[in-house]
Amino acid sequence: MKKIILLASFIIVSLASVFANDDYPSKGLQWSYLRGLEYRLKAGFNIGGTSPLPLPQEIRKINSYDPTLQIAVEADVVKWFDKWGMLVGLRLENKGMKTDANVKNYGMKMTSTDGKVIEGNWTGNVVTQVDNSYLTVPVLALYKLSRRWEVSVGAFLSYQMKGSFHGYVYEGYLREGNPTGDKVVFEDDAQATYDFSTELNRFQAGPQVGVQWKAFKHLNICADLTWGVIPIFKSDFETIKFDMYPIYVNLGFAYVF
């Protein structure tokens, strides 16, 4: 999946560099221009978190956070009505991150790679790695603030093509069942892994707001916030006792034809 996105972004960059020298748009583009239509190709990075909001009381400290390499490529069609515009696009993107958090009395059910299950309360460190691939359709209203600045507001709908949510616990202790259960300590390199990838929701949606700055005639620099409002896990998944949402900022550039 990552490879496809990398390849697509490479194609966009190459196209952009080819078209950037072209001051004479094709007949097709001229036709579109006269009807207020505009085409854009975007590429960028997603930086953010798949996180409970607000952070639950169980989380005591974020030991480390790594946005990891999460790429997005997008093709958009814009219809302009003077200062206002309407955008529909198609985006291939990854949303993910890696965190290491210190938790206290964190209720969890760990499932091993061979299907064994332990339920209990963990006090110690939890490493979580998320790496989800989505096919996303953004629908946005655009407004030109000035010649160079443009803002957008709208919504996105995503279909998750591939999802991965896994990690491990280390340096801490587990109380089996509940806080009064038998206690076992994990120290040194002892760790227990978990994998909830199969429990992820297929669909995701939420508001999207953004801003674009026209750096060159054909090149916009853009920043978009996508705020997922559907919990990432299926509703019958109760192991993690709080809902988590993907909240990401996409930073990138758009080639405007």
Place this chain on the structure above:
Amino acid sequence: MRILRSLLLAITTGILLYSCIQEEALNAECDIEWVNLDDEHIIGEPVIENNLIIFQARPGIDLNSLSPEFILTPGAKIMPESGTTHDFSTGMTYTVFSEDGNWSKEYEIRFNLMGPKTKYSFENYEIKDGKFCLFYELNNGERQDWASGNSAFVFSGGGTSPELFPTYYSEDAKEGRSALKLVTSSTGAWGADLKKPIAAGNLFLGTFVTTTALTNPLRATRFGKPFSLKPLRFKGWYKYKPGEFFTDKNNTVFYDREDDFDIYAVLYDTSNGNNYLTGENILTSPDIVAIARVEDKVVSDEYVQFNIPFNYLQNFEEEKQNSYKYNLTVVFSSSKTGDIFEGAVGSTLIVDEVELICEE
């Protein structure tokens, strides 16, 4: 542009505020972490388990009036209160309440006055908390539990019913209704991750410390209970069948190795300050006084008898005997090198009618 900048600032600030670390919750745990009981009859340290505290005591202790003091999880409360005087002669239970008020746990306080029994028929067991088999002995109405690693096997996730634990009973008894059955078991993917791919079935006189079982398994087995007799011979009956594939801690198969069981009894001296021996030194400590280990082993579907003498490495001193300085352990394991996680899954040792012949 100013509008835009303030909008972005507002969004960022909003996210940051919203995702702040909240105030720490009150403690949900309710453990007795330590207990102090000032009485000259107490031998060694108390054993503190998750719901049970055991004191070894010399006969002569006045159980009618004792005032134990407790150290609890921070913020927890105990009823009856720490330091108050109570009658322990008919058993006594304390309840600990967590700081957050959501959890409580009962602790039974038990005094063991008799030495360990000298004959073990494995007729008494219970399924502890509905999870696994726990063997115990009754000695003039006093209950003494056998220790095993079953409580740690819970954390492999493989113990979904009692018969799947490495230490269980068998109805294939030499005498009576039941015998001890030990089966070397796989600890699954988690166990393999921890370089502990197997769990040998084991049973011993002593205490198993679940808390450190993953990080320091050799020290999790604390062998021995006070023993006031001089053991001379160690005898009993067993059946053994090794498992098919012998593996090491990395789960590598060794086709040229066959699994082997272990049965032994060790008498040791605690006067040098060691209240117990562990998996690290139970067969090597200079405190060992006498040892009896089954060396002549037979693989058989029929019961095989062992009857071996204690080999004394030090003089047995009556003075130490009378002041309860000697501890004894009896150990059974379905894989001899199970302590270093080498053995064959499926190795099965059945034991019954074990006896220590002691000097009159």
